[in-house]
Amino acid sequence: METSSLARLSARAALVALMAVGAACQPKQVNRIDPAAVTDLSGRWNDTDSRLVANELIKQSLDGAWVKRYSDAHGGAAPTVVVGDFANKTYEHIAVGTFVNDLERAFTNSGAVEVMVSGAARDAVRDERADQQTNANAGTRSRMANETGARYMLQGEIQAIEDSEGKEKVVFYQIDATMVDMESNAKVWIGQHKIKKYILRKRVGL
């Protein structure tokens, strides 16, 4: 009797050890997947949301009348824009740079809008230009005080509303982008995109 229970215990221990070894030997799995693929894991803000926002804001801004109005009044010149603050007013960390950069890319590559560098990047350019005044050949120096002044500033904000009960949760994001005339303070274009997510956490079972 004792022998048989000892044997059973040994068999169980061996099984557990085998499972542990099996788990340890399971190789890490990494797959490259299409960046456009929807991959919702936690339900929080992710790359899909960023792409959806970028697509919608690009569509709205390039179709907006403000570019043509400016162009008509200025002999066909494209309006000049500097990107200002994009405030994240949610409790999540949201990398606003991803869709703002998408928007800048659309403006620049379409030729519809001329985007001026701003913030820290502008400081870096100014430092380099200042350095050129001392160290570069006179014929190749970039001239000082010859920047193009932006006529418009792109500003925006992201807000979120959450509602949850039990295993269910609904998150609503609203992204507003505004183009402001820096001389008159008038808002010449407002873009908006809304995302609503329904998150159901299923009970984990074996």
Place this chain on the structure above:
Amino acid sequence: MTRAAAVGVLALAACTQRKINPEPVTIMRNGDRVADSDAKIAEARDRVAGQQASTQFSRDSIMAAAMTGCTPDVCAAVTRGEVTLGMNEAQLMAATRTTPAAWSVRRSGDAAVYTSALQDQSPRDAVAAVALVQVEDGRIASYAYNEPSGMRIVQKSGDASATARATATGNALVQQGDEAVAAGNANLALTRYDQASVLLPNDATVQYKIATLLDQQLRPIEALMRYKRFLHQMELERINAVGDAYAKQAEAIAHAKERIIVLEKH
């Protein structure tokens, strides 16, 4: 037994949460693809390139017409990008680097009035935003700039000079200072008069207004200096015999002299 079962089912139904049914809205599920915006950007690029080429052609044609047979001063103004009296309509557009799309034109006989076609997008030359242009017999007879201090009208060649512009801006600042005094905002009034005194260095009345305000604010040393400067400028005006300014300011002169005596005693 059946009744008990029915009651049980009802109770269960009452306690069950109403599920949110997201259908029939579009649902994005894992594995779906988000379209990229490259097609939209390409479409915009084609559209914008076409518009820009068309506008550029129009601008080139206008510039060619403007520079054909223009007088030297008008040619120079077009090159500088400044509107000037005597320009024709093509030269107006060339100077402001615009096309007819930027302007709204009302014609009456030989006269025409040019205003901005878009209220928030005034055409501008190298000086400022051009609010209105009056054309008579095909030539600009007068025009108005929309400046921060208000409208500035150019009707004769002297009005377009830098000095005339400074005088107009200075006068506008004096007017804003007067309004601030009337509103009881002495600090703002002083700021406006100080700004005006730089643009109107020979205007004695600005000095007198500053002196009076400083005197009221119990700043005797500065007030004394301004009263003296006022009297000095009035003396210069009298010597220069510029109009009857001296006679008109007799009361102010008497007041300034009186205050100088009082302030110097303290």
